Amino acid sequence: MPKPEVDPTVQLELSVDRSSPVPLYFQLSQQLEAAIEHGTLTPGSLLGNEIELAARLGLSRPTVRQAIQSLVDKGLLVRRRGVGTQVVHSQVKRPLELSSLYDDLEAAGQRPATRVLVNRLVPASAEVAAALGVAEDSDVHRVERLRLAHGEPMAYLCNFLPPGLIDLDTDQLETTGLYRMMRSAGITLHSARQSIGARAATKEEAERLAEEAGAPLLTMQRVTFDDTGRAVEFGTHTYRPTRYSFEFQLLVRT
Amino acid sequence: MPKPEVDPTVQLELSVDRSSPVPLYFQLSQQLEAAIEHGTLTPGSLLGNEIELAARLGLSRPTVRQAIQSLVDKGLLVRRRGVGTQVVHSQVKRPLELSSLYDDLEAAGQRPATRVLVNRLVPASAEVAAALGVAEDSDVHRVERLRLAHGEPMAYLCNFLPPGLIDLDTDQLETTGLYRMMRSAGITLHSARQSIGARAATKEEAERLAEEAGAPLLTMQRVTFDDTGRAVEFGTHTYRPTRYSFEFQLLVRT
DNA sequence: GAGTGGTCTAGACCACTTA
């Protein structure tokens, strides 16, 4: 009876296309990630050593390392000196993302709807001006939206954006998410500072979300920065906690 | 009048110690990070090119790149092809962390106090068993704690841990955080899956936190995994939203 | 065209783990 292969990657038909413009390390990391996602590489399985893997693919060791490292950074693999590289045991795989409510809902198959309540220029309040780094009372966009799922209100979103950044077409706001609009306008999102809390609904808030006054609401405030460090969005959101909660995975910084 | 230096790193007396066991790239990244933290490298300033920097320090380019890349991953630097490497403009610098309430409070100078309400072995409920990956009705540790700041209750923490992992000394639980105890027991935390929501307080919850029944509460559930993929902790926490909110910075995955 | 970062190579030596 033949001894089973120790290195599961040998059965994985890995290959790279050197004529492709896609970087070699990226081609490799995508194939490995797909194999993990797909269950071909099972949790706990030990990848073969880097040098042998590099030789088999006709790549240099640093290139293979770069591919593996990117998956380690995503939390999919764990490396141990003297031991090897293993697929992480835990079932949780989704990377941490700057979540977009619209995308979240769409991914969950909830077919979200958006109703734009307000879309106009207003003078910046002190709080908005500080968050966006603009002068107080200068013009900023104010967008108020109600997000619905299955016809039921789920969240009330109030956002402020500096002027001249993107074209805030109301129709487009109703059919896609704000982040997606910013990305297609060539804005590279970089980081966001978030604060998540809770409070009792005021009468107006309750009415908007079809709740009762005093009902608990989940709140989120966020300032988003692009890769030049500009604040590109300040948002104050309220969610119905019976309909929505924040789910995410954190990687421990090392 | 002499033209000012374009590359601010030349005035930075960077140096590496080749006799140190600390990796060279790490020595460099720490010096750069300190300079950014300290304000010596101001937001928006352009670092000199990698090759020149490598030559000045007597390092190879890949080593310098590794140092710079680690700061890019932390969100402190931004690289642009054809342009250069810049210190990020935004004022936010704190990295995303797996937050420990105890550490958060201590960092905020709130001198937290902990009262251990329960610390014993209990049979695992279905929910706990699923979260920790143990058999239903098998023994698990149950720890209930009340976290206070300035003498006021701030959060009620209920945690479950698999048996035999760490010594859950009650005195130690009152003077430090659970995460810190796990780390000193040699457990390497790796990732956590969190869910943050809100709900109205039940009568018992309200009493524990000195709130009224029906008051809004901020809730957090978390499963934490170590680097072998074992679930090492499952927690169900409730926070007084007037006293606590979750603040964190996200980096956009690219 | 000049300068930047992005990618890649083919080696090397070391530290750690396991047996």
Next chain:
DNA sequence: AAGTGGTCTAGACCACTCT
């Protein structure tokens, strides 16, 4: 002692941005 990942070198060519 053998095998692993961790670090490091000294080059190379390419793609992109700016002037």
